[in-house]
Amino acid sequence: MSIANNGMTKLALNGYKDDAIKILQTQISMLSDIESDILSKEEESKNYDSKSEGILTPETCKEFKQVLKGEVHKLQNFDVVLAVVGTMKAGKSTTINAIVGREILPNRNRPMTSLPTLICHNKEQTTPKLNFNSQPINKFLVEVKSALRVCSIENPSPEIVELIEFIQEGFSFSDTYNGETDIFDFLQRLNDLVRLATTINSIADNELLKFPYDSYQNIDALPMIEVAFRLQDDFETNGRFMLLDTAGPNESGHKELLGLLREQLKRSSAVMLVLDYTQLNSEAEESIKNEIEAIPTIQKSRLFALVNKFDQESANADDAETTKKHIFNNLLKDKIDLEHIYPISARDAYLANRMESYLLENKNKPDYKEGTWIEDFAKQVLGKRAEQKYEKMDAEDISEELRALIDDSRMSEPLTDVIVNMQKNAPYIAIQSALAGASDVFEKLHNFFNIRGHFAEKEKMTNEEIVELEKTIKSLEKQINESEVLSENMKKTFSDIKQKAKKEMKKKEETTKIMPIIEIRLNDMFGIESKKIKKEVGKIDETINKTLLQKFFNHEESDERKLKLAELDKAKELAKSSKYALVFSTKSDLNAFQKSVEAMTSDLIKEVVNVYSSILDESIEDTQKITTELYRKCNQLLNNLQDEFNREGLKELKIESIDSRIKQNQNGVLENLNLNVSYKKISETRNESGITSGIKRKFGGWFGKSWGTYQVDIETYTINKRDMNDRIKVTIKEKIIVPLGKEIESTLSELLDKNITSINKFNETIKDVVQEMNNAIIQEKMPDLEEKKQYKEKIVKLQNSSQQTEENWENLSDKFAVEKVDTRLKSDIAA
Numbered sequence: 001m002s003i004a005n006n007g008m009t010k011l012a013l014n015g016y017k018d019d020a021i022k023i024l025q026t027q028i029s030m031l032s033d034i035e036s037d038i039l040s041k042e043e044e045s046k047n048y049d050s051k052s053e054g055i056l057t058p059e060t061c062k063e064f065k066q067v068l069k070g071e072v073h074k075l076q077n078f079d080v081v082l083a084v085v086g087t088m089k090a091g092k093s094t095t096i097n098a099i100v101g102r103e104i105l106p107n108r109n110r111p112m113t114s115l116p117t118l119i120c121h122n123k124e125q126t127t128p129k130l131n132f133n134s135q136p137i138n139k140f141l142v143e144v145k146s147a148l149r150v151c152s153i154e155n156p157s158p159e160i161v162e163l164i165e166f167i168q169e170g171f172s173f174s175d176t177y178n179g180e181t182d183i184f185d186f187l188q189r190l191n192d193l194v195r196l197a198t199t200i201n202s203i204a205d206n207e208l209l210k211f212p213y214d215s216y217q218n219i220d221a222l223p224m225i226e227v228a229f230r231l232q233d234d235f236e237t238n239g240r241f242m243l244l245d246t247a248g249p250n251e252s253g254h255k256e257l258l259g260l261l262r263e264q265l266k267r268s269s270a271v272m273l274v275l276d277y278t279q280l281n282s283e284a285e286e287s288i289k290n291e292i293e294a295i296p297t298i299q300k301s302r303l304f305a306l307v308n309k310f311d312q313e314s315a316n317a318d319d320a321e322t323t324k325k326h327i328f329n330n331l332l333k334d335k336i337d338l339e340h341i342y343p344i345s346a347r348d349a350y351l352a353n354r355m356e357s358y359l360l361e362n363k364n365k366p367d368y369k370e371g372t373w374i375e376d377f378a379k380q381v382l383g384k385r386a387e388q389k390y391e392k393m394d395a396e397d398i399s400e401e402l403r404a405l406i407d408d409s410r411m412s413e414p415l416t417d418v419i420v421n422m423q424k425n426a427p428y429i430a431i432q433s434a435l436a437g438a439s440d441v442f443e444k445l446h447n448f449f450n451i452r453g454h455f456a457e458k459e460k461m462t463n464e465e466i467v468e469l470e471k472t473i474k475s476l477e478k479q480i481n482e483s484e485v486l487s488e489n490m491k492k493t494f495s496d497i498k499q500k501a502k503k504e505m506k507k508k509e510e511t512t513k514i515m516p517i518i519e520i521r522l523n524d525m526f527g528i529e530s531k532k533i534k535k536e537v538g539k540i541d542e543t544i545n546k547t548l549l550q551k552f553f554n555h556e557e558s559d560e561r562k563l564k565l566a567e568l569d570k571a572k573e574l575a576k577s578s579k580y581a582l583v584f585s586t587k588s589d590l591n592a593f594q595k596s597v598e599a600m601t602s603d604l605i606k607e608v609v610n611v612y613s614s615i616l617d618e619s620i621e622d623t624q625k626i627t628t629e630l631y632r633k634c635n636q637l638l639n640n641l642q643d644e645f646n647r648e649g650l651k652e653l654k655i656e657s658i659d660s661r662i663k664q665n666q667n668g669v670l671e672n673l674n675l676n677v678s679y680k681k682i683s684e685t686r687n688e689s690g691i692t693s694g695i696k697r698k699f700g701g702w703f704g705k706s707w708g709t710y711q712v713d714i715e716t717y718t719i720n721k722r723d724m725n726d727r728i729k730v731t732i733k734e735k736i737i738v739p740l741g742k743e744i745e746s747t748l749s750e751l752l753d754k755n756i757t758s759i760n761k762f763n764e765t766i767k768d769v770v771q772e773m774n775n776a777i778i779q780e781k782m783p784d785l786e787e788k789k790q791y792k793e794k795i796v797k798l799q800n801s802s803q804q805t806e807e808n809w810e811n812l813s814d815k816f817a818v819e820k821v822d823t824r825l826k827s828d829i830a831a
């Protein structure tokens with residue numbers, strides 16, 4: 001059990017909060033000074049052609065300030081924000097409703113999140129209340145009203161008709177809405193407004209209307225619903241926990257909305273991804289993977305995944321552990337920790353919570369009503385004839401059912417691990433998140449001031465020094481260009497490697513002849529097992545017939561004779577075994593044979609895995625060869641830059657080296673074979689053979705006796721060889737060969753993306769550093785000595801302030817386990 005807020009007292013946390021806010025506000029102030037007093041003036045002095053970026057630009061300064069202001073806003077109340085992102089039809093709104101414990105968000109078949117919306121836990125707020133800055137939207141309504149005068153909407157839906165009437169009659173949005181009904185109406189109308197604007201733009205064939213997303217970039221500008229969550233462990237906390245309902249990666253064609261999603265995810269304390277269990281292992285999985293790729297990269301420790309609709313698991317579907325491993329190894333590979341994946345049923349949890357809330361408030365069950373959540377609850381827990389069963393139940397009966405439904409939903413684990421834990425530790429997490437958000441800004445400021453400050457500390461550079469430095473910069477720029485050309489060439493060569501791997505996989509599949517081997521081995525196994533069964537049946541037949549004949553002459557007791565006859569019939573059933581089908585009399589015999597089949601299949605899978613692993617190894621080796629030259633070039637560039645900095649006496653800069661680790665993934669998992677077994681049970685009365693038995697049956701009929709007959713009870717399990725052959729082939733093809741092929745292609749693509757991304761990031765950082773040196777030289781060439789003097793004094797003053805602030809940030813970060821950026825200028829890049 002974790003210690004709340006890492007054992008820190010409220011007094012200590014409030015003190016650290018003040019320290020963190022001071023650090024952030026100092027950074028904001030520095031960025032404002034850099035933007036207005038340095039960068040803006042430099043932009044004015046440059047001609048259009050010479051304008052170029054450096055480590056900081058006016059635009060990046062504005063962006064960083066927005067991020068830091070958002071962190072300050074969250075710190076004021078120790079706000080912890082868990083962003084909830086859902087793939088298409090995954091049930092994101094239902095999941096949020098399940099977490100809150102009531103229907104706080106409307107459900108529609110189409111996407112509903114036109115603006116990210118905060119849902120804040122406030123234990124005093126029993127009736128939900130929404131606060132919203134409506135001014136930008138109301139201005140937009142005026143623009144839409146004007147556009148409707150020139151654009152006619154054909155066949156609008158009833159919701160759009162209602163919205164058009166709302167706009168044309170001059171109505172506007174309010175800043176506050178109370179209760180579920182008003183909140184639902186507002187959110188639906190807001191969503192319909194986005195749809196209407198999109199339709200008008202398509203009719204006008206241009207962007208006539210632009211939704212005011214820019215006005216809602218800051219987290220404090222978003223709509224916020226305050227409501228009491230139904231948490232099992234609610235307690236006093238010094239912070240606020242809130243969910244952020246975000247637009248999914250495919251919820252809108254608006255690139256601004258996707259940009260807003262990226263920004264809000266970066267500023268959230270953690271992210272919860274909602275996936276659709278029913279779409280896994282299907283053709284739709286690839287589109288889900290594409291959706292996930294569109295989501296910005298999130299730190300592993302901050303990402304959680306709920307695999308919703310797990311209640312729709314079928315007998316042949318993956319269980320919870322297999323599902324978690326599938327997500328971990330495929331959809332979210334290298335993005336998430338295994339223990340952060342939770343298969344759930346949000347609908348079950350929501351219905352159970354809704355019913356439990358009603359029972360607590362009313363002390364009695366609600367009346368059954370069709371088309372309501374009550375009908376949904378009854379059908380989910382009672383099945384067929386739900387209404388009749390529900391009417392017979394009292395509140396106590398229903399309480400038992402809803403507790404079982406909560407268990408079935410599997411929602412308790414993520415609620416405890418994620419939601420309750422984040423609420424309990426809100427102050428600690430809020431400070432940690434704010435300090436992490438400041439990390440990138442410190443890295444930029446560190447490099448900016450180390451370069452600018454280095455030149456500002458010099459009284460004056462001679463013309464010869466400036467000329468020499470400009471030559472070095474040009475040389476470095478040339479090397480950067482060469483590495484970029486190499487990077488592009490690498491993409492082409494890498495495509496050839498992937499094609500080679502594909503051809504090799506196809507060739508290996510043909511030469512290893514796995515499919516014919518399966519048939520040969522099964523023929524052998526069925527032949528051997530069939531002979532074994534027939535031999536055993538022959539012995540039984542011989543023994544029983546011999547015994548029956550002896551007993552007949554010795555006037556065997558009727559009951560014993562009947563048992564022997566039944567045993568003989570059973571042996572005849574087993575005798576139906578052949579090289580095409582096997583018949584077993586017991587489940588244990590069947591299981592023993594199945595184990596031998598699985599062992600044979602396992603051996604074949606190992607052969608396949610070894611073959612494909614060798615292809616992957618060869619492809620990775622080829623990839624390493626083509627990246628060696630590029631890494632060498634980057635190493636040379638970094639070393640040259642380091643030499644120049646050392647020669648100039650520059651202090652350490654923060655530049656991350658290329659991460660060239662190559663991940664090798666071998667899939668050697670054997671899926672359990674689901675064999676198609678035909679089960680037959682015979683339970684009947686059969687006639688004994690012979691004249692005597694016929695006479696016995698006749699007399700038995702007169703007296704109501706079963707003379708001349710015997711009872712047969714036989715169970716058999718039959719496996720068909722052709723069916724088994726087909727199943728094993730499909731298993732190995734679909735579960736092993738195809739995934740392995742995809743694994744190789746995915747690993748190679750990932751390797752390329754990783755290398756290219758690292759190299760591009762490296763090049764961009766170096767370019768920014770070199771450009772910043774150029775900017776410093778431009779300042780050095782300033783003819784106005786007084787202006788130059790003021791500039792240098794400003795730089796030195798800001799640098800001193802930045803160094804002190806960074807030191808304070810590092811001290812505070814140590815207390816909150818915030819990962820710090822490595823300050824060394826590395827030159828240990830390895831292929």
